[in-house]
Amino acid sequence: MRPASSARSWFRQPGGEYTPDTVTVGRRLRVVEPFRSLFYAPQFVAIHGGHLGAEGLEIALSTAARAGGTVEALRNGSADLALGGLMRSFELVDRGGPRLVHFAAVNDRNGFFLLSRHPRPRFAWPELLGRTVISFGGAPTPWLCMQAVLRRHGVDPARVTFVRDLSTADAIAAFRAGKADFLEHGPPIVDELVADGTGHLVASMGEATGPVPFSSFMATPETLARERDVIVRFVRGLARAQRWMAAATAAEIAAVLAPAFADIDAGIRVRAVERYRLQSTWVAEPVLTRAGFEALQEILLGGGFITRRHRFEDLVDTELASHAIGTLTG
Template sequence: MTPVRLRVIEPFRSLFYTPQFVAIHGGHLAAEGLEIALTTATQGGGTVDALRSGSADLALGGLMRSFELVDRGGPRLVHFAAVNDRNGFFLLSREPRRRFAWADLVGRTVISFGGAPTPWLCMQAVLRRHGLDPARVTFVRDLSTPDAVAAFCAGKADFLEHGPPVVDELIAGGAGHLVASMGEATGPVPFSSYMATPETLGRERDVVGRFVGGLYRAQRWMAAATATEIAAVVAPAFADIDAGVRARAVERYLRQATWVGDPVLTRGGFETLQEILLGGGFIRRRHRFEHLVDTELAAHVVGTIAGSTGSIRLP
């Protein structure tokens, strides 16, 4: 049988999206008869543009993108399969801190991740929870990853918020000191999921269902795998990252339960994210869960696969 080609776009290449690469390189999507043509967006919001222009069938990204689009009067993009349930970023300090308190950020400069606004919005929410005014912290938000690292190492900021492998490499080199997991600080929130236009979900529901099936099989395999095993499977997507750094990054994500066990998005997580976006002034009004999320497809896939026999084998 000739595989069905599915065009998928990711916002940036990251170990945060490890389930996607387990699904691809572990053979789970191929087993569903799918050939994945994966591209990486060249700018923030590029995933949305690709879906709207028809140059991609599916996109991996934050629910924040769909909130932003409809809040500004644009068309819907529907999220149908969850990948992450935690903020995937970490806070580094230039100086070692035996005891870190969120008040340590007041009057200091923090370089935020520049590829998306969600990490910064979550940081604001965490500060407010601790009774702190985010306006008392200087945030630098517009730097590329190389420029952010260079500025941090040059002493132009006191803290850096970023993800692996950047944080792992800075820690290993002694240039940065881990003070907080933003995943633990933020709490459960649907950070990343797959989205598509309503037209694609209606027209290609069987194919998209097979994609969700491959993702779910990857999630089940990951639930029983070690960090070393997972890091080995995704190695083809991260050939430029040292194997030890890759494994430590995966282990860090596993420890904080970053990745969901199944692709069904939850109403509770949706509302938590909506509160963060409203509190940060990113959106102006509330939006309905059913308007931006389709749980029917993933729930059907999970029920079908979970009820079947057979084991998930190590790729």
């Protein structure tokens, strides 16, 4: 982390939520996200709503060039913090690698949805038997959650054909061309395909999977120890954004997100935000829970993604978020 000359021009006042008496300007944090998504709305509300600026932080946000790029950026020191799934930390330690510690929750639900090529007003999970499903190719967690849901409903995942290696553009093209019966993806792709009649929404994977800590901020143990005070400020800004979102309408949230998603139609942006709000996708506060950790661990074990159990205390730091909430004002 290096100081910036001035971050004051970058600040936006946080929507009437909080204005500090004093601001320590100029701390720059390099944050990497796995991909650009409305699913990560709390991050963008924290940035564009001014909540992190109010903590004196300037965020240099980048998007990983490939799957797993967030882990690589933390390990090679090109990023200070990363947004991503706990799955990444499970994977790393399960294969004998170093720890990456998660310290601030963002999502508490699977953010993906299942579309069918044809209307299925009384959809049931056995309808996937013998069918082809295009899974989201950017991360393994959606696919692992799908397997868990199928097993929960008595469906053997081995009797479903999954296509897992397509880019978003190729997945959309294949689905439009009728090369699959179902597509699993997130907004705004889901909303656009429903709007033009290509797909029909049959299931929310967030509702089907249940509460799991799908996305959170992570860092190396060394960064957390060295920059603890700065990261508390980061988490406090995120918590303030989460508090604002809990009281805001979908339209208000979508408006704050506009600078990060200018390529998405405003109406679709609002509908996508409302869809996420209705299933309680975004957490109300950033403290990660042991129950959520264990629920995700069961999914990863059941899918064969990890081979043994790992301790909550080794992969999660709850003290940072608890302290940040305890010092939250406004």
